[in-house]
Amino acid sequence: MKNDIYESAANSLGLFSSPCLTKVELRLTCKGISDRDALSKPDPCIVLNMKSHGQWMEVDRTEVIRSCVNPTYSKVFTLDFYFEEVQRLRFELYDINSSHNGLKEADFLGSVECTLGQIISQRKLSKALLRPGGTVGKAIITITAEELTGNDDYVELSFSARKLDDKDFFSKSDPFLEIYRLNDDATLQLVYRTETVMNNLNPVWKTFKVSLNSLCSGDHERKLQVAIDFTASNGDPRNSCSLHYIHPYQPNEYLKALVAVGEICQDYDSDKMFPAFGFGAQIPPDYKVSHDFAVNFNEENPECAGIQGVVEAYQACLPKLQLYGPTNIAPIIQKVAKTASQEVHTKEAMQYFILLILTDGVITDMADTREAIVQASHLPMSIIIVGVGNADFSDMQMLDGDDGILRSPKGEPVLRDIVQFVPFRNFKHASPAALAKSVLAEVPNQVVDYYNSKGIKPKVSSEYQSSRPFGP
Known part of the structure; x- marks a missing residue:
């Protein structure tokens, strides 16, 4: 799983008052627009809409390019990007009437929907146009993203x-x-x-001005892993009162939390493969208790294809295992830390790991967990804990470290705060985006703090050194 967010987080934290806000520019091209009029080529224009409170709102639109089936637009869309939010965009393609520039007389040719995060993580996103009626058309819209670095320099040309x-x-x-x-x-x-x-x-x-922001670039990779609590305190999955209850029509508490956070994270991962683990269950074939087993039961390859793959693996494994206990999370932290430690010794050391832990109960190996977190604070790693259910999560708050410095049983302090805890019950009636925003609010700071402490600057890949989207 490879992500591209460190350099974006670094710039947004250094340049803007909001810790997770940065500004991006989007440039558009389109290829293969069909000729609807046998006597002339289309006059295409693209309208950008953003979803707000369930409604699509127009943000801006490109210029109209006359008689063109492969337009490249000079219009640049500038948007605020919030890492922890899902910002849904829709690009609508119109053939503008030659005597009018309005949309009322225009022919709607189709649209493309995506999130701003998807565009940013890939830097250049190409999608086929969905024509009216939902059929896939031949036209391809390509969106290229560039980050505004705060450099206000420009050149003036005549x-x-x-x-x-x-x-x-x-x-x-x-x-x-x-x-x-x-x-x-x-x-x-x-x-x-x-x-x-x-x-x-x-x-x-x-005379016109050209900003130098388009000369900034970077590339970074980071990983996300998921751990799910399968201890008996969650309740029998066959019982509707269980937090693991698989309802035929509604997601349970674990699935709600997993999807809300995971859908945000997966936008920043190029291969969309998520290692998923469980803890606190007796697993086949010998039904011994394990605190770091692969949810897909493939220890050699625990990765699942996207968040939907994690959901499917979770649903498939529940009938095959026996919920047990205790609630020990140190083993899974140590497992991910071992992988992160190996990354530190690589030549470039540019991958960052996020461990998402979903749990319902009070931690029973608190001393070992504190030790594991202190050691992990030296590594390129963050831990997100989502408390599911109505248990007493006061110990989780202590691990978060917001109210004081977490120390190991021997008194060693954490090098940096790497844990974010959020009780799911506080967001039970809120939107999934609100949960994700709270859960991921500290991630950019944690990523930047680690690389700053190591004196590592955002990587500039050869592919983007000239165009330089996303970098200082």
């Missing part, structure tokens, strides 16, 4: 031309100028398109 070729039969040419930059992968990216100077072979274009 261009003119003389003695251009006359390309029109009945009048002089109508020239415009496009400025492109060359990326390391030999692709070209539109930076600016001037206005068109009509009927002129010696045009002078208006």
Whole structure:
């Protein structure tokens, strides 16, 4: 599982008052728009909508490009990006009537939906257009993301031309100028398109400014692992009172918490593969108690395909195991810490690990857990604990460290705060986004604190050194 968030977190924390806010620019291209009019090519325009309180609201729209089936838009969308929130976007493609620029007379050609997090994690996202009626069209919309670094520098450019070729039969040419930059992968990216100077072979274009923010770049990888409490205190899964009860139509408490947090995290993971473990259960074939077993029962490859894969593995394993106890979480912390420790000794050491623990009860190995957290605080690792149910979670609050410095049984303090605890009951009637926002609020700080303490700067990959989306 490979994520791309450290450099974004680093910049947002250093440049903006909100710890999880940064600004991004989106640039759009489209290929393969079908000709709806046999006598002329389409005049495409893309409208950006964002979902707010269940409603789609228009944010902005591109310019109209006349007679073009493969438009590259010079319009740039600037958005606030919140790491801990799901920001749903919809890009609607219209063929604008040549005599009107409004949407009422335009032909709707289809749309693409995604989250802002998906675009940012991939830097460049391409999706097929869904045509009216829901069928997949041939047109492809590509969205490229760049982060505004806070660098306000810009260059001011003026261009003119003389003695251009006359390309029109009945009048002089109508020239415009496009400025492109060359990326390391030999692709070209539109930076600016001037206005068109009509009927002129010696045009002078208006002076314009180009921001230097587009020259910033970075690349980083991080991992997320999931651990689920299968102790008997959760109740018999066959009983409707159990926190693990599999209702035929409704998700149980564990699934609600898993999906709410996991859907946020998976946007920042390139391969969408999540190692998922359970603890506190007797597992087949010998039904011995385990505190770090693979939920898919494949110890060699515990990864599940996306959060949906974790959900399916969780639902499949429940009938096969016996909920038991005690609630020991030190073994799973140590398991992930071992992997994170191996990463520290690699040449680049650029992966960061997040362990999401879902548990219902009071920890029974508190001393070992404190020791494990103190040791893990030296590693590229964060721990998110979601308390499910109505148990007394006061010990969990102590692990969080917000009210004081956590120490090991020997008195050794944590090097940095790496634990975030949130009781799910506080968000039972709130939206999944509200839970995810609270759970993930401290992650960017924790990531940046670790790499700052090691003197490691965000990685600049060769693929993006020229275009430089996401970096200081």
